[in-house]
Amino acid sequence: MARDINDLIAHIRALEEELETELIARRRELGYRFTEGRARFTEAVKERQRELKISAGRFLAQSGFLEILTAPFIYAVLVPIALLDAVASLFQAICFRVYGLRQVKRREYLVFDRHRLAYLNWMQKLNCLYCSYANGVLAYVQEIASRTEQYWCPIKHAERIKGTHKRYPAFLEYGDTENYPHSLRKQRTRLRDEEEAGETPPQ
Template identity: 45%
Template sequence: MRFMRYLPGRNIPHLLTAPFIFSVLLPLVLLDIFLEVYHRICFPVYGIAYVKRREFIRVDRHRLRYIPWYAKINCAYCGYANGLIEYARTIAGETEKYWCSIKHKNDPGAIFFPPEYHRDFLAYGDEKAYRNFIKK
């Protein structure tokens, strides 16, 4: 809540940027709906265990009595938005593990932060390992 330290004299900029921040809420809710439909329909078909939503999305800081009402709104938004994105990332990762399991090409000059589960993937360009993998 660093913004609270700088709030005096900055009310106008915060108010002017609030619509941009909260305009993302509708796409997030739509992502949430489509993601959950995909998750509930496809994961059982693929034999992938459900990802537990409650382990990612937590909206609870608004219950703290010492936080002003406008900060509670922000806290609820961030708990939902960040939790949803992490939940979506996990569902996408489980999907990637099922469908692909091949690492991305290692470009020495490029910065890329692969997810931790990529360490178990097959090396990019290793056709022999791929052929052996699909025979199992």
């Protein structure tokens, strides 16, 4: 049974690699490539993007009145997200050192590049910066939480849940009493080895 699960996980990883290959091909079709860690468009594509740009005033005019009214609620969430960012960073700075784990690299989760798109006005760019920060922080915190869960409680739930992190498939089955002590030690060893080698979670 465990082998079947591992085979399925390996198949999923292979599909993810195939998807990434297709995405790279799609990027070429859209006229850009990565150079020195940054997406760079051809001059012809950038000119076309500038032609498609609409003004901030027109953007607001095209937005619904009720949508505009939600803006304060959206940006108010910035406060708890920034607090979560700070607390999670402090948590791993202290606790991961105690556990012997390398800290999650925040810069790998917070990426800001959509504001460079020439077809966006300043208001759209601001929205993109905010969304990049908010979703980046949540992904960053999820990785911190998943490593913490693997260290302290690597057990699957009895019920199927949505939105599981990448470490979850390798957790111990719910109710597997006999293997729990050994599995807990094994999970911690895997996590430390993974962090030392800078690798992705072993499945």
